[in-house]
Structures are given as structure tokens and as C-alpha cells.
Amino acid sequence: MASRPAARVLRQATRQLAVPAQKRTFVSALNTSTAARAAPKAAVSASFQQARGIKTIDFAGTKEVVYEREDWPKEKLHEFFKNDTLALIGYGSQGHGQGLNLRDNGLNVIVGVRKNGASWKEAEQDGWVPGKNLFDIDEAIKKSTYVMNLLSDAAQSETWPAIKPLITKEKTLYFSHGFSPVFKDLTKVDIPEGIDVILVAPKGSGRTVRTLFREGRGINSSVAVFQDATGNAKEKAVALGVAVGSGYLYETTFEKEVYSDLYGERGCLMGGIHGMFLAQYEVLRERGHSPSEAFNETVEEATQSLYPLIGANGMDYMYAACSTTARRGAIDWSKRFKETLKPVFNDLYDSVRDGSETKRSLEFNSQADYREQYKKELAEIDDLEIWRAGKAVRSLRPENQK
Numbered sequence: 001m002a003s004r005p006a007a008r009v010l011r012q013a014t015r016q017l018a019v020p021a022q023k024r025t026f027v028s029a030l031n032t033s034t035a036a037r038a039a040p041k042a043a044v045s046a047s048f049q050q051a052r053g054i055k056t057i058d059f060a061g062t063k064e065v066v067y068e069r070e071d072w073p074k075e076k077l078h079e080f081f082k083n084d085t086l087a088l089i090g091y092g093s094q095g096h097g098q099g100l101n102l103r104d105n106g107l108n109v110i111v112g113v114r115k116n117g118a119s120w121k122e123a124e125q126d127g128w129v130p131g132k133n134l135f136d137i138d139e140a141i142k143k144s145t146y147v148m149n150l151l152s153d154a155a156q157s158e159t160w161p162a163i164k165p166l167i168t169k170e171k172t173l174y175f176s177h178g179f180s181p182v183f184k185d186l187t188k189v190d191i192p193e194g195i196d197v198i199l200v201a202p203k204g205s206g207r208t209v210r211t212l213f214r215e216g217r218g219i220n221s222s223v224a225v226f227q228d229a230t231g232n233a234k235e236k237a238v239a240l241g242v243a244v245g246s247g248y249l250y251e252t253t254f255e256k257e258v259y260s261d262l263y264g265e266r267g268c269l270m271g272g273i274h275g276m277f278l279a280q281y282e283v284l285r286e287r288g289h290s291p292s293e294a295f296n297e298t299v300e301e302a303t304q305s306l307y308p309l310i311g312a313n314g315m316d317y318m319y320a321a322c323s324t325t326a327r328r329g330a331i332d333w334s335k336r337f338k339e340t341l342k343p344v345f346n347d348l349y350d351s352v353r354d355g356s357e358t359k360r361s362l363e364f365n366s367q368a369d370y371r372e373q374y375k376k377e378l379a380e381i382d383d384l385e386i387w388r389a390g391k392a393v394r395s396l397r398p399e400n401q402k
Contacts, residue, residue, distance in 0.1 A: 089141065096126065220248050
């Protein structure tokens with residue numbers, strides 16, 4: 001979730017470079033025949049079908065429907081939502097980003113949070129006005145036609161008994177994560193019949209949703225329908241997806257969204273990559289390498305040189321652009337890593353699908369002192385040698401020099 005949008009920012013910066021950063025394992029893309037073979041391939045086929053804003057695109061042999069922002073200019077959004085009031089319930093990361101984008105798009109959006117709580121004060125700092133577009137949760141829901149439930153997963157479960165009676169049949173219920181309705185046996189978020197229930201899940205944090213919107217770009221998002229009572233739920237989802245700041249929207253289901261999201265966060269996006277960083281760093285340190293060398297070879301080269309290029313052009317480009325020595329070893333060892341890690345990823349997916357991860361999250365995040373426990377865990381991570389060494393390395397970057 002968090003790394004995908006960051007990669008897009010890095011890709012933009014990478015494209016501005018005349019040549020890739022030169023490191024000991026790389027050769028100039030301009031001066032070798034190897035680099036000529038590394039020209040990036042098209043990610044999708046050049047041809048696509050278009051009809052009323054719908055594009056069927058061939059992704060590596062699989063055709064998918066994609067919706068884009070250009071088909072929903074502000075004038076069209078204003079017309080579509082002219083009789084609607086959009087109530088953001090919760091003002092965390094997604095509430096902040098999506099809410100400000102909706103407001104900048106000129107739509108009738110209000111915020112519903114606990115009166116005079118921390119989120120209420122943050123909303124006031126962002127220009128939301130009590131009694132005008134800032135209300136307590138119950139009042140915001142009553143005033144709305146769209147209820148955008150952006151509370152945390154644990155908070156959605158806790159507040160649902162109070163919220164559900166307010167979701168009357170003329171309203172549309174919106175989520176940015178399929179967690180609560182998909183795992184209803186655990187969350188107790190049972191969706192009432194007779195209403196449209198839709199999802200737009202930005203592939204990044206709410207702060208990134210806001211940043212890319214302000215840059216005029218837009219974030220990639222998943223879009224799905226859980227319940228279509230009016231026959232118009234999908235169009236509502238796409239329109240609202242554009243309104244909150246999406247550049248492109250990819251069709252999925254609530255189930256697939258939450259499975260892939262929980263799986264990805266625990267895997268390559270965060271948990272898995274952190275575990276691999278730690279393992280490689282610790283072996284280097286145990287074999288006598290200095291903290292700076294271990295960090296540079298594990299994290300700095302990956303995040304500052306290789307990952308941006310992979311994000312911009314693909315893994316095949318990276319293999320072709322590196323030295324023959326690096327290429328031979330990387331191809332050989334990638335197979336062993338895959339064979340070793342695939343069973344772990346299958347275990348992880350099973351844990352997501354059977355609800356084990358949901359149960360663990362709900363139990364932990366529902367504890368009264370969960371914030372203190374998280375702070376303790378994060379402090380322990382911050383105190384690891386690898387990340388203390390990283391602070392010193394980052395301080396030497398030109399942009400961090402005073």
C-alpha cells in the first residue's frame with residue numbers, strides 16, 4: 001500500500017535523469033549494447049477498446065476494464081453529485097486526503113467525527129467549520145446521501161451497532177477497504193439490504209492521495225461493488241473514485257481487495273521486505289562488515305538506485321542493465337529465493353483468507369492500550385542498528401545537507 005505510490009514519485013524523478021545512477025554493478029545505458037537490449041517493454045498493449053469512459057486494456061494477455069479521471073471532469077462530477085451530501089466518517093489519513101480532495105473538487109462534503117476529539121481539532125485546522133461542514137458522527141450521517149466510512153477497521157467494528165440504524169435506504173455506503181463487510185463474522189458489520197455499497201481503495205496512504213491530487217496526477221485505486229440496489233452502484237463508485245483523487249481505477253471485488261491488501265502489506269510491501277533487509281544486514285555484520293557498508297549494500301542501493309529503476313522499467317530492464325556478474329548471480333539466486341519463500345507466501349495468503357489476520361488485528365487494535373503497545377514496538381524497530389545506521393547514511397545525502 002504505502003510503497004506503491006512512493007515508487008510512482010521515484011519513477012518520475014528517475015525519468016528526469018539523463019542516465020541511471022552509476023554504481024559498481026551498473027554500466028551506462030547509453031554506451032553499451034547491453035543497455036540497448038534493456039529498452040523497457042510496453043506495460044500494456046497499445047490498442048484498447050473505449051466506450052463511454054470504459055477502457056478494456058490487455059495486461060500481459062489478460063483483458064481488464066480500467067476507468068480514468070479524464071472521463072470525469074469537474075463539470076461532470078458536479079452534475080452527478082449535484083443533489084448529494086458526502087459525509088466522511090473519520091478523519092484519519094484517508095479521511096484527510098479524500099476529504100480535502102472532495103472539497104477542492106467543489107462537492108458538498110461534510111466531516112463526521114467525535115466532537116472535540118483529536119480528529120475534530122485536526123479537521124478544524126484544515127478549515128472544516130463546526131456547524132457548517134463539521135459535525136458529530138450521527139448528525140453527519142443523517143445529513144448525508146453518501147456515508148463514507150473511513151474509520152479504522154477496529155473502530156468500524158466498534159461503532160457499527162450505532163451507525164447501522166442510521167444507514168437508511170436512500171443512502172449509499174462507501175468503504176476504502178473491504179475488511180469490515182468481508183469479515184463480517186468477526187467484525188459484526190452486517191450490511192443492510194436495499195442500499196448501494198461501494199468501494200474505492202487508493203493504492204497508498206491518504207497523504208499520498210492528497211499529494212498526487214495536488215500535483216494534478218492522481219493515484220491508482222481499486223473500485224468494487226458489494227451490493228447494487230439501484231442498478232447504478234458501479235457508476236457511483238467510479239465517479240466518487242475520481243472525486244476523491246484517483247487517476248485510474250481498476251475493477252475488483254471487496255473480497256479480492258481485502259485479501260490482496262492484507263497479503264501485500266504483510267509481504268513484499270512492508271513485512272516481508274523488512275524481514276529480508278534485517279536478515280541480509282545481520283549476516284553482513286556477523287561476517288565482519290561495517291554498519292555503513294551493510295546498510296549501503298542492503299537498503300541504500302536498493303531504495304535509491306535499483307528499486308526506482310525497476311519501478312520505471314521492469315525487472316527485465318534491471319537484469320539487462322547490470323554487469324554480467326551481477327546478472328548471473330541474481331538470476332540464479334532468484335530461483336532459490338522463490339522456491340524458499342513461496343510456501344511462506346502461501347501460508348500468509350491462507351492466514352488472510354481464513355480470517356486469522358483479521359482476528360489478530362481486531363483483538364490487538366481493540367485493546368485500550370494498543371497505541372502504547374505500537375509505540376513500544378516502533379521504538380524497538382527504530383533502535384535497531386540497521387535503522388540507526390540508516391539515519392547517518394541519509395544525513396549525508398545532498399538534499400539533507402544544510
